[in-house]
Amino acid sequence: MPPSWNILDFEKPIAELDEQIAEIKRLTAESGEDRTEDILALETDRDRLIEQIFANLSAWDKTLLARHPKRPYTLDYVRTIFDDYTELHGDRLFADDPAMVGGIATLDHRQVMFVGQQKGRDIKERGYRNFGSAKPEGYRKALRLMKLAEKFHRPVICFVDTPAADVNVGAEQRGISGAIARNMMEMATLKTPVVVVVIGEGGSGGAIGIALGDRVLMLEHSIYAVIPPEGFAAIVWKDAARGKDGAEVMKVTSEGGRELGLVDEVVKEPLGGAHRNMDLAARNLKAALVKHIDELLEVPIPELLDTRYKKFRGMGAYSEKMI
Amino acid sequence: MPPSWNILDFEKPIAELDEQIAEIKRLTAESGEDRTEDILALETDRDRLIEQIFANLSAWDKTLLARHPKRPYTLDYVRTIFDDYTELHGDRLFADDPAMVGGIATLDHRQVMFVGQQKGRDIKERGYRNFGSAKPEGYRKALRLMKLAEKFHRPVICFVDTPAADVNVGAEQRGISGAIARNMMEMATLKTPVVVVVIGEGGSGGAIGIALGDRVLMLEHSIYAVIPPEGFAAIVWKDAARGKDGAEVMKVTSEGGRELGLVDEVVKEPLGGAHRNMDLAARNLKAALVKHIDELLEVPIPELLDTRYKKFRGMGAYSEKMI
Amino acid sequence: MTPAPWFGRRAKAARKTARQSVDALPDGLWTKCPQCSEILFNKELLKNMRVCNKCGYHYILGAAERIESIVDDGAFEEMDANLATVNVLEFDEYEPKLAKWRAKTGMEEAIITGVGEIDGRSVVLGVLDFHFWAGTMGGVVGERVVRAMEFAIQNDMPVIMFIASGGIRVTEGLPGLMQMAKTSAACAKLHEAGIPYIVVLTDNSLAGVLASYGSLGDFTISEPGLLTGLTADRVAKQAQVVNVPDNFRRAEFALQNGHIDRIVPRKDLKPTLIKLLAFCREQEDNEDAA
Amino acid sequence: MTPAPWFGRRAKAARKTARQSVDALPDGLWTKCPQCSEILFNKELLKNMRVCNKCGYHYILGAAERIESIVDDGAFEEMDANLATVNVLEFDEYEPKLAKWRAKTGMEEAIITGVGEIDGRSVVLGVLDFHFWAGTMGGVVGERVVRAMEFAIQNDMPVIMFIASGGIRVTEGLPGLMQMAKTSAACAKLHEAGIPYIVVLTDNSLAGVLASYGSLGDFTISEPGLLTGLTADRVAKQAQVVNVPDNFRRAEFALQNGHIDRIVPRKDLKPTLIKLLAFCREQEDNEDAA
Ligand SMILES: [Zn+2]
Numbered sequence A, B: 001m002p003p004s005w006n007i008l009d010f011e012k013p014i015a016e017l018d019e020q021i022a023e024i025k026r027l028t029a030e031s032g033e034d035r036t037e038d039i040l041a042l043e044t045d046r047d048r049l050i051e052q053i054f055a056n057l058s059a060w061d062k063t064l065l066a067r068h069p070k071r072p073y074t075l076d077y078v079r080t081i082f083d084d085y086t087e088l089h090g091d092r093l094f095a096d097d098p099a100m101v102g103g104i105a106t107l108d109h110r111q112v113m114f115v116g117q118q119k120g121r122d123i124k125e126r127g128y129r130n131f132g133s134a135k136p137e138g139y140r141k142a143l144r145l146m147k148l149a150e151k152f153h154r155p156v157i158c159f160v161d162t163p164a165a166d167v168n169v170g171a172e173q174r175g176i177s178g179a180i181a182r183n184m185m186e187m188a189t190l191k192t193p194v195v196v197v198v199i200g201e202g203g204s205g206g207a208i209g210i211a212l213g214d215r216v217l218m219l220e221h222s223i224y225a226v227i228p229p230e231g232f233a234a235i236v237w238k239d240a241a242r243g244k245d246g247a248e249v250m251k252v253t254s255e256g257g258r259e260l261g262l263v264d265e266v267v268k269e270p271l272g273g274a275h276r277n278m279d280l281a282a283r284n285l286k287a288a289l290v291k292h293i294d295e296l297l298e299v300p301i302p303e304l305l306d307t308r309y310k311k312f313r314g315m316g317a318y319s320e321k322m323i
Numbered sequence C, D: 001m002t003p004a005p006w007f008g009r010r011a012k013a014a015r016k017t018a019r020q021s022v023d024a025l026p027d028g029l030w031t032k033c034p035q036c037s038e039i040l041f042n043k044e045l046l047k048n049m050r051v052c053n054k055c056g057y058h059y060i061l062g063a064a065e066r067i068e069s070i071v072d073d074g075a076f077e078e079m080d081a082n083l084a085t086v087n088v089l090e091f092d093e094y095e096p097k098l099a100k101w102r103a104k105t106g107m108e109e110a111i112i113t114g115v116g117e118i119d120g121r122s123v124v125l126g127v128l129d130f131h132f133w134a135g136t137m138g139g140v141v142g143e144r145v146v147r148a149m150e151f152a153i154q155n156d157m158p159v160i161m162f163i164a165s166g167g168i169r170v171t172e173g174l175p176g177l178m179q180m181a182k183t184s185a186a187c188a189k190l191h192e193a194g195i196p197y198i199v200v201l202t203d204n205s206l207a208g209v210l211a212s213y214g215s216l217g218d219f220t221i222s223e224p225g226l227l228t229g230l231t232a233d234r235v236a237k238q239a240q241v242v243n244v245p246d247n248f249r250r251a252e253f254a255l256q257n258g259h260i261d262r263i264v265p266r267k268d269l270k271p272t273l274i275k276l277l278a279f280c281r282e283q284e285d286n287e288d289a290a
């Protein structure tokens, strides 16, 4: 069993059942006794419990899920979804940014360019990956790879998983704002299909800097927001502790994204969240990627670009008054 | 009179006459005596002496002239040649490099983009300008400005005056080689006329990084070389002191450039070098710029690009054996 | 340049729009400069384009005053004034806030877009007003920016965007964030069409607006001393940023790091814009311009 | 891929060219690794592609061996072998030097260009040989590189350039320097034509070759440990560079600073190239390839 800091509050009853099941399995393995039925019954109970709990998760619970320390990160999916991933490094200007990874890969027989933010699993990797907060060089590397994909007519897949872009002194010095802006401008007219998937945290400008695509998907328990819920609460109510309310107001969940008309498809996660069955989560995601990529590859480029422009052109709300 | 370190050895006889003339002028100004004829005679003598001396300058002498501490630098010419020079800064990536300057300007009624390396006159400015050795950010700024010129169909004027590109740790870290290479590649297909003038030192890769143009001019007493003569001597004879011979072998002078077929026009300097009459030097250069720009503006862009490609495509020597 | 046909009815309506939102100075005859503490007479300050004549401190300028300071003798016609704000998240505190900013400024939203004349050239302008909800970008700002750019493409006019913004209006949520993508996509169209695009950064130029159409100009000029960066001040402090240079996220910092072309004092802004516009486009029949 | 018509007469002639310049190992049975001092048997070393099997030190590989290590079973045809070197500066020490390098290596010039097959694909290759005059680029190298690129454009083939060079051949003077412009201009044409262009940096990748066609690949991969930068070692020392990181101008330095895609050990080079080529181009009729 994982240590308790790896378990969210609402997961605790599930974890208890998990532990009971594991305990019985351990005992029967030692004694040779057959308690298959007991185990099955407990597993059914547990799955029903998970369904119950997950049917009632708040936007804030989803926020915690999206940041779950056991949640699969970009490279976990990459390993399962792609064959032959060959990482490519560097922005050709300043550095290689480990918070943004990318490279060529094959999705079954399809040659694709992959780009995504990478968080770190342990303390050391978190430091190395800067917690998934990319610097200007990360966004510039991503753009470089996307331009290569464009040259060779290969689709681009972007995985979004970042709390925010890096805003430390170095990032501001090297123009983090300009890097994000430039990426969106170039992606708007990139002459090849682009599929974006928010797999965990879709954090503000840090996310949108690689998220202007023909299709924007969200994993079921990921979030996508203009600002972290805590930040919203701090600005709106001067009370960062009201993040729960902020998450609700902003509709940060995948259903929220669908409801607001900004997300094309929500990719189902295994019962209890992607971290309970990484392999199944990856297979679901792969199926979705294949479907969207294959659809997009059929679309002539001018039509693709026109549709992409109109898609983002149409986002945001306003009304037109008669005057 | 300038302090003696500002006078080259072969300039000393000239400087002596200059001093005599100045002395007489000073005396007559005090006494009211009319010695106009004496002065004229001395000036004629001096000019004949200059002609004699300059008729016999070696390639090494020309190297010293090109590096003359009193030689006009890029911004000296800019002030005289252009109206309304508006400097534009920065590479949009990392920094503004004071060793490479540029901006929009008007050449009489013509709107042009100007780019050039800038040395420093005094110790403080030399440090600030890094002795005219640009860093990657300098080359990237230059390219950014050239791409703006392309967008708005304005001709580009590049002034070359650099001992070499910067090769310190930071420059290597930020990819000085790639920056120079990228500039040449982009300049080869830049859809607007480009006129290059070597005004002082045309130092190797540092020079060619802004020197791929439709016309390449040299000021009469400038040099253009693959390596400083001292460096040539160090490599070829393991004796950096033989720079004089290196300058000769490499044909670093403007006549050398013409002879090798790599320079389109040598722009005459005032008698004794540009530093003896900056204003006249600038006027000569301006006339040459106007002529070439106006010629190039008449050429349709596809023809311009084709001619430019063939020009550099044709450089370098080889023979074809029958086999 | 011959005036475009749509430009006939400009003068009065435009002036009315522009005047609506002139930001009032504090009551009384004088103001204390927040930078050098000099006592400045309001009349003098207005004459000096709200720049302290002692230390050069640039007060934040409202959109209407900004437009007046840039266009030829009031030659400005607003466009898309009929676009109205929508509470896209159906957040019950949104509309009261909106009402408050409207009351405070007399403006309907944080940006004014339209066509103005500068030295006889027709130019599409977009001017954010920091006094309206910190110049935040939501659906109306995004749509006005994009329509302005599309109008510029259709009519082959240069675009000048004045930035004065704390970023995206967070109470518009993810649709607000998408204004970054939307306006950046429109910038791509501008560049494809070869339209000149000049960005003028003014105090504050931050976050989602800077990180979208505020960073995508052919030319980027900046007023002195302003604050510019990806985060709002507050957030940067929370993040406990270390080794901060003195001029961190000031105009001078951005210049030194290569992100802006020039720092231009307010009084030189119009002449500089005229030079840049002249570089971008011929103006053969200047004398025909209205 | 159906073999191109010109590709019929490849095998023997090519092999002959390639074999001419195989660099000899020192006399005797063994060699001492310059990095770890291990005693390496020459036979083993050759089998291991001249990589120390203890510390991974990559010996400099000659052009012929390099080609053999990359193409399918000797499938390589040299092109432009008839281009001959010219003493462009009429420098009396040039031809003796040239003769010396020719004698030493059995090569005519510092680069071999031609068409090879890699995993059944026809690819244009250019391979510098550091053993010939430090792989310096003069008129013949520049012309061969440009002709190879032009050939690739005409025949829609990918280009792979192996760099191993101290820079421009200074005894070719300004015409030598112009090879930087010439080859970079050819790279512009490559990119315009959408031709895949892969650069492989090997020891040494320096100066004018790195700062021209050596930095302009779509993909740039590098052997481990090599020296790469704008100046030759000697010059950097003269310039008294300070605060030098341990890996200054090594492959790992270039990777960390964002200038190369991957460091690839010699044994993985061909598989990596195959993957990159597959990304760039479909290979629908692979089975038809010779
Ligand atoms: Zn003041």
Ligand SMILES: [Zn+2]
Binding pocket: D033, D034, D035, D036, D037, D038, D052, D053, D054, D055, D056, D057
């Ligand atoms: Zn070894």
